[in-house]
Amino acid sequence: MTDQSKQDHVLIFDTTLRDGEQSPGATMTHDEKLEIARMLDEMGVDIIEAGFPIASEGDFEAVRDIAKQTENAVICGLARANFKDIDRCWEAVKHARRPRIHTFIGTSPLHREIPGLSKDEMAERIHDTVTHARNLCDNVQWSPMDATRTEEDYLCRVVEIAIKAGATTINIPDTVGYTAPRESAALIRMLLERVPGADEIVFATHCHNDLGMATANALAAVEAGARQIECTINGLGERAGNTALEEVVMALKVRNDILPYRTGIDTTKIMNISRRVAAVSGFPVQYNKAIVGKNAFAHESGIHQDGMLKNAETFEIMRPEDVGLSETNLVMGKHSGRAALRAKLKDLGYELADNQLNDVFVRFKALADRKKEIFEDDLIALMRDSTSDAEHDHIQVKFLRVICGTEAPQSADLILTIEGEDHQVTAQGDGPVDATFNAVKALFPHNAHLQLYQVHAVTEGTDAQATVSVRMEENGKIVTGQASDTDTVVASAKAYVNALNKLLVRRQKSAPGADVKGVSYKDVS
Ligand code: KIV
Numbered sequence: 001m002t003d004q005s006k007q008d009h010v011l012i013f014d015t016t017l018r019d020g021e022q023s024p025g026a027t028m029t030h031d032e033k034l035e036i037a038r039m040l041d042e043m044g045v046d047i048i049e050a051g052f053p054i055a056s057e058g059d060f061e062a063v064r065d066i067a068k069q070t071e072n073a074v075i076c077g078l079a080r081a082n083f084k085d086i087d088r089c090w091e092a093v094k095h096a097r098r099p100r101i102h103t104f105i106g107t108s109p110l111h112r113e114i115p116g117l118s119k120d121e122m123a124e125r126i127h128d129t130v131t132h133a134r135n136l137c138d139n140v141q142w143s144p145m146d147a148t149r150t151e152e153d154y155l156c157r158v159v160e161i162a163i164k165a166g167a168t169t170i171n172i173p174d175t176v177g178y179t180a181p182r183e184s185a186a187l188i189r190m191l192l193e194r195v196p197g198a199d200e201i202v203f204a205t206h207c208h209n210d211l212g213m214a215t216a217n218a219l220a221a222v223e224a225g226a227r228q229i230e231c232t233i234n235g236l237g238e239r240a241g242n243t244a245l246e247e248v249v250m251a252l253k254v255r256n257d258i259l260p261y262r263t264g265i266d267t268t269k270i271m272n273i274s275r276r277v278a279a280v281s282g283f284p285v286q287y288n289k290a291i292v293g294k295n296a297f298a299h300e301s302g303i304h305q306d307g308m309l310k311n312a313e314t315f316e317i318m319r320p321e322d323v324g325l326s327e328t329n330l331v332m333g334k335h336s337g338r339a340a341l342r343a344k345l346k347d348l349g350y351e352l353a354d355n356q357l358n359d360v361f362v363r364f365k366a367l368a369d370r371k372k373e374i375f376e377d378d379l380i381a382l383m384r385d386s387t388s389d390a391e392h393d394h395i396q397v398k399f400l401r402v403i404c405g406t407e408a409p410q411s412a413d414l415i416l417t418i419e420g421e422d423h424q425v426t427a428q429g430d431g432p433v434d435a436t437f438n439a440v441k442a443l444f445p446h447n448a449h450l451q452l453y454q455v456h457a458v459t460e461g462t463d464a465q466a467t468v469s470v471r472m473e474e475n476g477k478i479v480t481g482q483a484s485d486t487d488t489v490v491a492s493a494k495a496y497v498n499a500l501n502k503l504l505v506r507r508q509k510s511a512p513g514a515d516v517k518g519v520s521y522k523d524v525s
């Protein structure tokens with residue numbers, strides 16, 4: 001009999017591609033999901049939750065292809081508490097070297113009301129579905145959704161049923177981010193003490209960050225005996241997000257004196273994957289975000305800078321290199337060659353085939369002609385645009401000239417290539433961006449609603465590139481487009497068009513018969 005809670009190894013379960021991608025607007029393409037999964041595998045994540053296979057054909061294919069390509073990590077798919085979901089999940093994960101089925105049902109009073117099941121009926125459902133999953137797969141995880149608001153006696157009862165039915169991991173989700181660290185620890189301790197068979201399985205902690213306590217709650221659960229932390233890169237996830245992988249991993253490393261647990265994560269890979277997830281999800285990392293924010297290792301004040309120069313430990317509890325941040329971020333200029341570009345991109349986590357490198361090199365040279373110094377962040381923006389500007393995009397920006405200044409109205413002269421054909425228009429607006437967006441809308445009429453328009457400077461200086469993020473909503477579907485350019489209005493046009501291209505993909509996916517996107521987590525039948 002193994003008492004999991006006595007071991008010091010904490011499993012890292014990454015759900016960026018499932019719970020993270022569920023965040024409105026964070027949709028990733030198939031190739032982006034595969035790339036993130038490869039990076040997670042390389043950094044030593046123990047379990048990758050690759051998606052929710054029944055949710056759509058696209059989700060199914062992503063989970064299946066990640067299962068096929070992944071070398072080390074366990075590949076997990078999510079399924080609600082019904083046989084159809086579980087079978088579909090198994091069809092996708094069975095290709096993995098080490099597959100896992102993760103099935104769940106909401107057990108709190110509020111969640112029990114939704115399918116209208118009595119306590120006994122739900123208990124029976126749990127027994128049947130976990131047994132079914134276990135008949136397909138040796139590795140089964142079960143979650144009582146909203147566990148932290150479930151009555152303790154009932155929680156003990158259903159956890160015991162799931163263990164007896166063959167679950168090998170029991171995940172305890174704080175679905176609405178309601179719990180506090182003391183309670184998070186007490187809940188795991190209570191389950192370990194009261195549930196027969198609890199010492200034979202792994203308890204996982206799955207925290208949401210609605211009150212900003214997700215990291216603290218996850219660590220408290222580990223101290224109480226949980227041995228799997230569920231988390232996402234950059235804390236991506238619905239509402240305020242999930243526990244951030246980089247925070248729990250670095251907390252366990254830096255404070256190993258009081259948190260004597262280990263993970264298998266190569267922390268030097270943190271920065272690259274953080275940047276990739278920010279780029280592909282369209283969710284930029286806030287500047288003061290712990291570990292991966294732009295300012296996490298920046299020291300502005302005179303006192304701090306002085307102390308840092310004398311001894312870095314004065315104000316730094318971890319070294320930038322520990323999370324993969326290189327000392328100097330100045331990389332190259334217009335004389336840099338192809339080999340140097342390839343090497344730098346490899347450092348940043350991009351391995352390119354020759355034809356991809358040629359394409360990026362042309363863009364790099366064009367940027368270097370306009371911008372004296374090219375920084376790591378410029379290259380990352382360039383890489384993001386190279387993938388989003390792919391030839392298969394339905395709409396592309398071919399030409400843009402804007403007249404702006406103190407004399408209104410401002411106007412935009414725009415050529416878009418739509419399905420291979422050029423279309424031109426001149427439109428006016430209240431400012432150059434408004435004129436440009438009106439021009440796009442005149443050439444490609446649509447009813448999508450612009451929810452967010454945001455501009456960030458990629459680096460410093462007046463020749464810096466601007467990254468523009470545009471979030472749009474159409475019939476409940478939300479997408480985020482991004483693009484960078486040294487010209488803010490060009491970046492805006494490209495970001496808008498990027499969002500429209502993503503909407504077109506979403507429209508195709510949800511066309512009748514294409515898939516069952518939109519399945520509800522609450523629908524267990
Ligand atoms: O937050 C949650 O309860 C979940 C479950 C599906 C595990 O993500």
Ligand code: ZN
Nearest residue numbers: 019173175206
């Ligand atoms: Zn969740």
